[in-house]
Amino acid sequence: MMEVLRITDLSKNFGGVSAVVDFGLIQKENEITGIIGPNGAGKTTVFNLITGIYPVDSGEIWFYGKRIAGLPAHKITVLGITRTFQNIRLFRNLNVLDNVKTAYGIKTSYTMWEEMVRYGRVKQEEERTEELARGFLSYFGLEKYSDSFPYNLPYGLQRRLELARALMAGPKLLLLDEPGAGLNPKEIRQLMETLLKIQRDRALSIIIVEHHMELVMKICETIHVLNFGKKIAEGKPEEIQKDEAVLQAYLGDQA
Amino acid sequence: MEFYLKVLEITCLYTILVLGAYLMTGLTGLFSLGQGAFLSIGAYTASISYLHFHVPFPLAVLLAVLIGTSVGFLVGIPVLRLHRDYFLLVTFGFSEMVRAALLHLAQLTGGALGVAGIPKLAGLPTILVSILFITFLIFNLKRSRFGRNCIAIRDDELAASLMGINVYGHKMKVFLLSSAITSYGGALYAFVIMFIEPNLFNWLESAKLIVITFVGGVNSITGAIITSVIYYSFGEFFRFVDVWRDVLLSIAVLLVTIFRPKGIFGSWELSLTKLLHRRGKGM
Numbered sequence: 228m229m230e231v232l233r234i235t236d237l238s239k240n241f242g243g244v245s246a247v248v249d250f251g252l253i254q255k256e257n258e259i260t261g262i263i264g265p266n267g268a269g270k271t272t273v274f275n276l277i278t279g280i281y282p283v284d285s286g287e288i289w290f291y292g293k294r295i296a297g298l299p300a301h302k303i304t305v306l307g308i309t310r311t312f313q314n315i316r317l318f319r320n321l322n323v324l325d326n327v328k329t330a331y332g333i334k335t336s337y338t339m340w341e342e343m344v345r346y347g348r349v350k351q352e353e354e355r356t357e358e359l360a361r362g363f364l365s366y367f368g369l370e371k372y373s374d375s376f377p378y379n380l381p382y383g384l385q386r387r388l389e390l391a392r393a394l395m396a397g398p399k400l401l402l403l404d405e406p407g408a409g410l411n412p413k414e415i416r417q418l419m420e421t422l423l424k425i426q427r428d429r430a431l432s433i434i435i436v437e438h439h440m441e442l443v444m445k446i447c448e449t450i451h452v453l454n455f456g457k458k459i460a461e462g463k464p465e466e467i468q469k470d471e472a473v474l475q476a477y478l479g480d481q482a
Numbered sequence: 483m484e485f486y487l488k489v490l491e492i493t494c495l496y497t498i499l500v501l502g503a504y505l506m507t508g509l510t511g512l513f514s515l516g517q518g519a520f521l522s523i524g525a526y527t528a529s530i531s532y533l534h535f536h537v538p539f540p541l542a543v544l545l546a547v548l549i550g551t552s553v554g555f556l557v558g559i560p561v562l563r564l565h566r567d568y569f570l571l572v573t574f575g576f577s578e579m580v581r582a583a584l585l586h587l588a589q590l591t592g593g594a595l596g597v598a599g600i601p602k603l604a605g606l607p608t609i610l611v612s613i614l615f616i617t618f619l620i621f622n623l624k625r626s627r628f629g630r631n632c633i634a635i636r637d638d639e640l641a642a643s644l645m646g647i648n649v650y651g652h653k654m655k656v657f658l659l660s661s662a663i664t665s666y667g668g669a670l671y672a673f674v675i676m677f678i679e680p681n682l683f684n685w686l687e688s689a690k691l692i693v694i695t696f697v698g699g700v701n702s703i704t705g706a707i708i709t710s711v712i713y714y715s716f717g718e719f720f721r722f723v724d725v726w727r728d729v730l731l732s733i734a735v736l737l738v739t740i741f742r743p744k745g746i747f748g749s750w751e752l753s754l755t756k757l758l759h760r761r762g763k764g765m
Contacts, residue, residue, distance in 0.1 A: 280640065280644075301644075304643075304646035312641070316640070320633050321634065328630055330646070332645065332646060335627055339655060342623055343622050343623055344618075345622045345626070353627075
């Protein structure tokens with residue numbers, strides 16, 4: 228199977244604190260991978276390093292065979308990695324529809340000068356953007372909110388909107404940072420179904436950072452466990468559930 | 483009658499400047515106190531090239547825009563890496579620098595005496611057409627990718643860059659467009675008011691442009707234009723209240739920020755098609 232992402236010996240320090248130490252990961256095409264670990268284990272930092280928010284201290288990241296460590300964040304998005312955030316980051320002054328449209332900017336080809344006078348392909352491409360954005364909104368059941376502003380939506384819908392926006396950019400790899408945080412059990416089940424559905428429909432590869440064990444265990448093919456920045460285990464869900472080091476990290480010594 | 487015409491001319495000139503500030507501060511959230519500098523650069527370039535070097539009027543205006551935009555580029559390279567208050571402070575410094583330079587380069591600029599004897603080559607029609615044209619451009623930008631990117635950057639730079647927006651590059655485009663509009667406004671100013679001096683547009687005036695965009699509503703071009711017209715025209719009629727004019731403005735700003743934090747007009751835009759549509763449906 229095709230290799231989407233390969234991370235080798237990735238490290239990151241903040242002052243004296245080692246947030247990530249020699250982390251490695253191989254993501255296969257059309258698979259869902261989970262990264263779990265206690266709070267402060269460095270899971271989100273891994274995402275921030277992949278997406279170019281933080282510069283990498285050492286190590287390499289390859290995306291479809293191309294080195295991406297050191298590239299600015301916007302270029303990495305253009306290559307095909309998008310993400311959602313642990314604490315939702317929508318654009319508060321753009322309505323729901325425009326939030327989704329924003330992600331499609333990288334796929335449009337008109338120049339600023341054409342935009343100014345609304346000449347030529349601008350109109351067609353704007354119509355295409357609108358059509359696609361509405362498509363994603365209805366896919367996520369958000370079509371009736373298209374004119375509302377994102378922070379007036381219930382929390383669960385904001386999460387879905389962020390997902391819709393991330394997909395609108397047409398990613399090959401989707402990074403989800405705690406997509407289940409703040410959702411109730413019913414919404415978690417919906418989320419699982421949605422994720423499996425988009426993985427199937429769009430042949431996407433997904434990496435999930437999550438605390439919600441049921442979600443991770445049910446939909447991930449491979450799970451990586453981090454503790455204090457170091458990987459302590461890697462394997463299939465049933466292997467992870469029995470792993471000594473993992474149980475110790477989560478529950479402490481059995482004494 | 484002449485008085486009213488004069489008031490209208492000044493109001494419309496300032497509205498061009500408000501449009502420049504709207505693009506920068508309203509849409510993109512870059513708080514610049516440097517607009518005055520670009521106005522001065524435009525005004526001085528146009529009038530000096532016309533008076534001393536006999537450049538024809540349209541070319542002098544074009545030259546003003548070109549020089550204003552080039553200076554904008556040079557200033558933008560370092561300044562656009564800064565954020566919020568640091569950006570504000572450096573643009574403030576830049577505008578004071580330009581003012582000092584104009585005062586001290588007396589041989590070329592006339593120093594504190596300013597430049598007098600500029601012929602009146604532009605009037606209300608030119609200014610109005612300019613406003614319409616600039617509004618048309620900004621409105622088109624606002625309703626497509628460019629405008630969405632501006633607002634995305636204003637709301638959350640990090641999330642914007644992760645949507646594939648080159649934040650620095652986009653800010654540069656905004657900064658250049660705004661400098662171009664403002665220096666164009668400056669060039670017209672010189673040929674309408676017929677006299678310019680280094681203090682004609684200090685940082686307080688730049689700050690007023692920001693205040694006007696905020697009172698009107700950062701998401702509404704209509705709001706910026708209407709607020710600008712009201713402020714600058716009523717201002718002239720209420721000259722008798724003197725210093726109290728600014729007190730009144732401050733009170734208005736306070737009331738708006740408390741009761742309508744998104745500005746008087748929010749994100750409402752005047753739209754002909756919508757107006758006609760509503761009338762048709764309402765019947």
